[in-house]
Amino acid sequence: MSHKRKRGRIIQLSSRQLELIELVKKHSPVTGEQLAEYLGVSRPTLRSDLSLLVMLGMLDAKPKVGYFLGNTFRASNEPLQRFHNMKVREVQGVPVNIPDTLSVHDAVITLFMENADTLLVVNEEKRFAGIVTPKDLLKITLGNAGAATIPVSMVMTRYPNIVTLVPDDTVMDAIRKMSQHQVDCLPVIHPPDETGQNPLVAGWVSKSNIIALLADIASASELGDQ
Template identity: 70%
Template sequence: MIIELSARQLEIMSLVKQNAPITGEQLAELLGVSRPTLRSDLSLLVMLGLLDAKPKVGYFLGNAYRQDNAALQNLKTMLVRHVQGLPVNIADTLSVHDAVVNLFIENADTLLVVNEQKRFVGIVTPKDLLKVTLGNPNAAGIPVSMVMTRYPNTVTVTPDDPVTEAVRKMITHQVDCLPVVIDGQDGQGPEAVGSVTKTNVIHLLKDLVRTAE
């Protein structure tokens, strides 16, 4: 029987791995939920042997998780370049209307914005577009450069960063997509060469963090 963990359970496992021993209250705070919300998740993970718990100490990795497992060992050395996907780039002069169209056509949750030199300058999310369009009939013609989150205020990774670092950044900053950038050779700014989404990482972890009997 294969038991697949939920997205939140995978996040719990990642946080425990990085911070053990860690209390339920600390986990709830990092995940932005209440302690009772996590109770069933923690109980399941303990039951499966993926987590152990000690009163007044906290949670730490269980025996089932610590067993020698080639896939888990591979995760420790896996780099962002191994899991990144193609970026969905749009020009900073593109209108908000066309950005929305691109979101649907590309089935993307984040658009990477580039300037005329094709250098990465920011990101646009559905939330960004929703904020500017609600109650504003003229918003469709506004360029995305006016609503995007500008680099370097965006959270990014490089192709040579560990996948575990990408997971940590997604959880810490509560973002669904990380642009993968490299330094431009001519000093004109970074280039966006890919993206890592939470969906990509969850599918990866789901294959690695599971138990069978």
């Protein structure tokens, strides 16, 4: 792994920052006020995000003109264009699945063993049933001595009350949903079939997946500028 690749891997961008980059690509030059309007937030809310992106060289700005893509991306538009067209199926990872009969105690162990932030719950037909987060598990266990034996089906957030993706969604669809719903990861499901059963799990997209992808694009653009 090259030094530039390592440097790219440590970039910690939020979903909103990723969306800002895409908005600037589409509308540059664009003012901070316009970006705030696109995202439905106040201008001061974006100040720290825009400052970070400028510092990283991902965006540049000119007084009375606005923001445009920085040196990191201007060198080669091809990697960025590929990012714009990329599908969820190209970046999705393998989620940590647990059965809905698993106890809360075992779910906690699984979280630690797998170093996972969220667990996907499947029913006996291996179809998507819901998700369980550390917060869900903490709520049920605090002050409840018998909580450890409760099945996760009693504490999970159930499908379809969950924001999801399908493999043919774009990566930008994923970024927009993460930003809109303030989540760092989304389940990827196969479109529901005609049986009316819950869908099958296809994968998982997290903010770290997208950051890694963006780091690769930044590295490719920097190399193209040499």
